[in-house]
Amino acid sequence: MMARKKPDAASAALNRELLHSMLLQRRFEERTAEAYALGKIGGFCHLYIGQEAVSTGSLSQLRPDDYVITTYRDHGQALARGMTPRAVMAELFGRSDGCARGKGGSMHMFDKQLGFLGGHGIVGGHIPIATGVGFAIKYRGGDQVCVCFFGEAAINNGAFHEAANMAALWKLPVIYVIENNRYGMGTAIERASAINDIYERAQSYDMARDVVDGQDVFAVREAIGKAVQRARADSMPTLLEVRTYRFMGHSMSDAVSGTYRTKDELEEYLKRDPIALLRSRMEEAGEISADEIAAMDAEVKAVVQDALDFADASPELPLEALWENVLVDTTSDAGAMPARAG
C-alpha cells in the first residue's frame, strides 16, 4: 500500500499517525526502563520495544467500540489503543491516577471506556476470555470484534486450543494475534513447538489463518484489516501469526542477549527496527522530512516527560484502598442489555 511515488495526502497523514504511535511507545518504554532502574517501578516489567508495529498496525484498524485483550507485555498496546501516557505511567508507578488505580501494575493495564480488557499475567489464560467476549458480541447481535494478543509460547497451552475450538465452532468475531517474538522467556520456538509455522495450528479448527511480517506496520495493518472484515461482516475468527522480535530481555531482570540468544542474532534483528523501517519508507516517499521527524520525536519525548512528572506527583494510594474493589456492593435489577461495556 506504500506508494513510492507522489505522496498522497490522506495516506501521508495516516502514516504520520502510525509513526507517532510507534515512536510514543518506544520513547515511553525507554523511560520506563530508566524509571525501573531508579526503583520507581517495581515487580515484573516486560518491555515491548521492537514489537511496536504489531500493536500500532493492529489497533489502528479497530473502531472505538471494539475490544482488545492482551498479555502482561501490555504497555505498548495500551498506548496504541489510546490510553494516555499519564495513566499508563502512573499505573507503573503504582499511584492513584493509574489506569487501574495502581492496583494492577505493569502486567494489568485496564480501560473500560476504551474496551481495553486488560493485560493478563497467566500465559494463555486470557485467550478463552477473548472467546467469551466474542460470544457476548454474537449474543447481543453486535458487529464489534475482539482482538486478542498473545505470544507464540501460549500456542502450546491448552487454553488456546479450547478457546480456538469454541470460536470456530460457534463462529465468533475474534482475531487471535500471535506475536511470535521467537522466545517464550528463554525457550526458542523450535525447542517448544512441534511445528514452527504455528499459524497452521488454525487448520485443526478450520479457522482462517495468515502469517505476516511483524516489523512492517503496513503488512500488519493489511492482514488485520482482512481479519477484522471477516469478523465484522461474517462473524468468523482468524488466527494471525505476526513474526516479530523483542529487542529487550524477557523482563527487566533478563539480559538482552546471552544464554538463549546471541548478540549476533539480536544485531541482525535490530536492522529491522519497525520504526526505522517506517521512517525510511516515509522519507523515501517524500512524506516526511528529517526536521519533521526530529520535531515529532521532541514532541513525543516531552509527552513522556510529562507522564513521568505526572506519575511522580500522583498520590500514593491511601491504606484503606487495600480493601476497596475486592467485591462490589451491588446486585442487579433486570436491565436492558447494554450495547457494549460501560
Added chain:
Amino acid sequence: MTVMTYRDALNAALREEMRRDDRVFLMGEEVAVYQGAYKVSKGLLQEFGEMRVVDTPITELGFAGVGVGAAMVGLRPIIEFMTWNFALLALDQVVNAAAKMLYMSGGQFAMPMVFRGPNGAALQLGAQHSQAWESWLAHIPGLKVVAPGTPADAKGLLKAAVRDDNPVIVLEGEMLYNMKGEVPDGDHVIPLGVAEVKRVGEHVSLISYGKMVNVALQAADALARDGVHAEVLDLRTLRPMDVPAIVATVRKTNRCVVVEEGWELCGLGAQVADYVQREAFDWLDAPVLRVHQAEAPMPYARTLEKHAKPDVAKTVAAARKVLYLD
C-alpha cells in the same frame, strides 16, 4: 409453599432469573440437548433457545473463560460444572480471572457470574469424583461461596447468586438433587452471607452447611432421644461467613461441633473453630470438635467409603464428647 425437589428448585431459580433478565445465560457440558447431566436444566433449551442454554465441548478451562469474557462486557453467565471435581481444570479462570478482575482493574470490571455444580462425595464414585472443595474456594478473596442444603435454600441462594454483581460459587450435591422439601412460593431470594438456625436447641451447637446440614439435623434427632437438645446452625454462605450467627449460637450453648464434608487439615471447620475461639472463648465449656472426611482419598469399596465419610453416628459421638456424656 410448594413441595419440590432440590433439582426442581434449582431449575425454577434458573428459569425465573432467565425470564427476568435477558443477559443471563446458562453454559456447560450437557446443559442443553441432554437437559443437564442431573436434569437441573430440564426444559430450559426449549424455553430460551440455544443462544441462552449452551452446550459446550468438554473444556472446563475454556468455557469458564468464555463466561469470564462474557461477564466482562455486560452479560451475566451461569457456568455449570458437571461436578466440581472437573472444575479443577477451570480454577485458573475462577481464581486468577473471575476473583481478581474487579480488583486488578481498579474497580472497572465487575464479574456478575455464577459457577455452579455438585460438590463432594456421592456413593462409590471413587477418589476422583468424590471431593469437597469448599475450603479451597472459600479461601479466595473476590469470590462469594454458597452451599445450600435444602430445596428452599437452593432456590433462594441461586437466585441471589445470579443477581449478585460478584462471582458466586454455588456448591450443590449429587445426593441432594432428589431431596424434597417445602419451597416458598413467589420470588424467593435469600440474602448471601446470612446463616440460619435450622433447629433450636440449648445444649450443643452443630454448625454445618450444604448436604451435611441434613446429617446434623438427623444427629440432632438422635441426640434428642437421649434428652440432648442440639441447635443446628446452617451457614448457607461460606464466604462471607456469618460470624455473628456462629458466635451467638456458641455463646448460647457453650459447646460446638462443626460438621463438614472435606478433609481435616485447613478444612472449613478450622476457620469456624478459629472464629469461635476468638469471639466466644470464655463461653466454651469444651474444645470445639470437628466431624470431617478421613484424611485419605475417597475409597471405592463400600465399607471403606462409609468409614471415611462424616455421618450421623460420628456427629452424635462428637456431640456427646463435648457434653462429656461418654
